[in-house]
Amino acid sequence: MSPQPDLARLTGAAATQADAGLRCGAGAASWRDAARGTILRGRRSELAGKSVLIGASSQFAAALTLLELDGVASRMVITPPDFTSERVASAISQSQVDAIVCDDDSLDFGAVRPRYVISALSPEDAPRGETVATEWVLPTSGTTGAPKLVAHRLGGLLGAVRPRAAGEKAPVWSTFYDIRRYGGMQIFLRAATSGATLLVTESGEPLADHVSRMAEAGVTHLSGTPSHWRRLLMSPDAARISPRYVRLSGEIADRAILEAVKVVYPNATIVHAYASTEAGVGFEVTDGLEGFPASYLDRLGEVEMRVVDGSLRLRSRRTAQRYIGRDDLSLSDSDGFVDTDDLVERVGDRYFFKGRRAGTINVGGLKVHPEEVEQVINMHEAVRMSLVRARRNPITGDLIVAQVMLKDVEAPAERKRALKVEILANCRTRLDRHKTPTAIDFVPALAISAGGKILRG
Amino acid sequence: MSIRLTVLSVMEEVAAEQEKKLAPLSDGSVLAESGLDSLCFAIIVARLEDRLGVDPFTMSDEIYFPVTLADFVALYENVAAA
Numbered sequence: 083m084s085p086q087p088d089l090a091r092l093t094g095a096a097a098t099q100a101d102a103g104l105r106c107g108a109g110a111a112s113w114r115d116a117a118r119g120t121i122l123r124g125r126r127s128e129l130a131g132k133s134v135l136i137g138a139s140s141q142f143a144a145a146l147t148l149l150e151l152d153g154v155a156s157r158m159v160i161t162p163p164d165f166t167s168e169r170v171a172s173a174i175s176q177s178q179v180d181a182i183v184c185d186d187d188s189l190d191f192g193a194v195r196p197r198y199v200i201s202a203l204s205p206e207d208a209p210r211g212e213t214v215a216t217e218w219v220l221p222t223s224g225t226t227g228a229p230k231l232v233a234h235r236l237g238g239l240l241g242a243v244r245p246r247a248a249g250e251k252a253p254v255w256s257t258f259y260d261i262r263r264y265g266g267m268q269i270f271l272r273a274a275t276s277g278a279t280l281l282v283t284e285s286g287e288p289l290a291d292h293v294s295r296m297a298e299a300g301v302t303h304l305s306g307t308p309s310h311w312r313r314l315l316m317s318p319d320a321a322r323i324s325p326r327y328v329r330l331s332g333e334i335a336d337r338a339i340l341e342a343v344k345v346v347y348p349n350a351t352i353v354h355a356y357a358s359t360e361a362g363v364g365f366e367v368t369d370g371l372e373g374f375p376a377s378y379l380d381r382l383g384e385v386e387m388r389v390v391d392g393s394l395r396l397r398s399r400r401t402a403q404r405y406i407g408r409d410d411l412s413l414s415d416s417d418g419f420v421d422t423d424d425l426v427e428r429v430g431d432r433y434f435f436k437g438r439r440a441g442t443i444n445v446g447g448l449k450v451h452p453e454e455v456e457q458v459i460n461m462h463e464a465v466r467m468s469l470v471r472a473r474r475n476p477i478t479g480d481l482i483v484a485q486v487m488l489k490d491v492e493a494p495a496e497r498k499r500a501l502k503v504e505i506l507a508n509c510r511t512r513l514d515r516h517k518t519p520t521a522i523d524f525v526p527a528l529a530i531s532a533g534g535k536i537l538r539g
Numbered sequence: 540m541s542i543r544l545t546v547l548s549v550m551e552e553v554a555a556e557q558e559k560k561l562a563p564l565s566d567g568s569v570l571a572e573s574g575l576d577s578l579c580f581a582i583i584v585a586r587l588e589d590r591l592g593v594d595p596f597t598m599s600d601e602i603y604f605p606v607t608l609a610d611f612v613a614l615y616e617n618v619a620a621a
Contacts (some may be wrong), residue, residue: 289571309577315604316580317571338596342604446577476596477581506556515557520582521589 086237088153088213089274093117096277099252104273104280106142107287107295111203113274121146121200122183124208126154129181129198131214133157135174137184137191141261141282143200145270147183152236153213159231160220162262163285164514167192169221172228176407177219219406220264222359223449232360232402232413239271241384241400242363246276253327256281256296258306258314264359265332265447269305278303293319305329307447308339309478315342324349331355332447333479334435337372344370360413361420362400373426373434388419393439394426395419437472441538445516446478452538455482455519458512462505464488469528469538470519484519491526498524542591542619543612549586553579566609573608593618 087095094117097103103112111119120126121143134155138144144160151158159177161170171192173179182191183198218239221229246252255273259266261282273280281299283292293314296304304325306314311330314320328343328350335354343352356364356374364385367374379387385398397419405411414420425436443450452470459468466487472480486505493501502522509518529537540548547564553575554561560574570580588594595614605611 312604313571313577316606318569318606319571345603446581473585475581475585476594477577477584481581481585516578520585 086213086215086235088210088216089236089271090117090149090152090210091213092240093149093274096246096275098277102252102277102279104142104145104282105295105299106140106282106284107291108140108284109142111142111146113277115203115205116146116149118205119203120206121150121203122198123201123204125198126150127211129155129183130211131156132180133159133178135159135161135170135177135179135182135191135195136262137161137170137182137189137197138200139163139184139186139189140284141266142284143185145261145274145282146203147200148270149274151183152216152218153210155216156214157217157219157233160218160262160267161229162221162260165221165229169229173219173221173231176228176231178407217403217406220262220267220359220402223263230408230411231406233404233406234362234402236271238362238400238403239267240275241398242268242357243272243275246278252276252278253302254279254281254299255303255305256283256292256299256301257304258283258292258310259332260285264357265305265307268357268363289313289317290319293317293322297322301325303327303329305331307332308335309333309446311339311343312477315346320346326350328352329355331357333444334437335367335372338476340370340372356394356424358422358424360402361396361422362398362402364394364396364398364400364422371432373429373432376428376431376433378433386419389426389428389433390419390421392425392427392436394422394424394433396422441471443470443472443480443482445480445482448514448516450480450482450517452482455484455509455513455517458509459484459486459505459519462501462508464490464493464501465505466491467528471538473521478516481520482517483521483523485523485525485528487525487528491524493524542615545590546583546587546612546615549583549590550575553582553586557582564608566607566612568608569606570608570611571606587615591615591619 093113097113136144136147161173167190174193181196185200187199218234219231221231255278257266257269261267261270301323308330352370353366353368355366388395401420423439426433427436455470456468466489469485473483475481557579562574595618
């Protein structure tokens, strides 16, 4: 069997338009140059067969590194930019990272490994050598404590990507996602392997600047979470672009956001896609309605779907292959289906998403485990216990709210006000912003189950 | 307190909590340039639901997202008047 071509070869072959490539606010590279060039200046062969952390702070540099090392490294470990050094260190240890490729030598990865600081893209004549099947290792979103890492192969990541029809002009893609998250990575791979220009936005770039670049480049395809889209629609800049393809993923796309996008971009095809880091790209819904047709469960195709105990399960070659460093965890059931933990309910001939099993909360596309927040609240000496829940929100889907039972339930109002400030200050120090409760209610009691666990529901 | 003043005070309160610098606000101010991000607006909408008892984003059949401060205030005033 001939080995799967590596990403650089696929990208080089698809780059039929010389000017198509990757662009960010600060720089650009054509796919042709990126596929043929190097940012490792003759040191690439040192990373052959190694497990490598993609530690670039910019997505642009990360993208060039992925292009250069797929087919060379045995493993590319890809952590999102907001990972704390503690979590990066855990990923390094779990995935037995040998070396770190980075664009800034002063970055703290929480662990010491040989570093390869990248330089500007330059042409290279040396052949790329034999291709190895590189594992693409990504953390699943929303885990507490040590990150859970899953391994994908390029073939699976590209499973949902369709080649461009002959004669079809290459689209101009942009995404609000970071390409180091599964949703953004899909768009990166889609653009690279179809010769489409891709505009990425580095963290810190104002939305107006990103939109200006999109308008200038004539963006045709745009992807983001429903929260990203709400943010765009709240900006007057939304009118400056007219994508003909709009894609929403990563959160429940409700009727309100689908309708609102349709009003602003009446000529666009509006697609919401279901995908997760573990289950890969599941399906796309193109009829403009929320949820998905029940007939999808009977479809013959690359992705098989089941609903078991109310939760959606998927089986396809696009799912991740396994967990890394956790032989005790199984990714799929005995039939090879990955449980997404997303609850669905059938109404008539359609299924609708009802939220996450096990109470995971989704704030603007970022998952939050209530227990993680409760642990921080409970660190305060005045707290007996706490219950963290989702509050539905039209802007971010969910917000985090907490009910707190104090040891002294009779504490006077003034003391409670001071405690609230202290508890929130603790949360802000230890938790990401989206995980910090937006409201705290002091309650006289919290219900406990017979098994001694706090009752959620 | 008028709806407009309530909206403004909640915006200031959330900006302070979230350590965001709020731009000077007038009717024509563009929300996206106010210094507040999506999470801030999500919190503002939740607080206003608590204070005013309404969430125009989920109550209204006609769904549109406000662009300016005047749009945002009008959403609440229209629901209150309905």
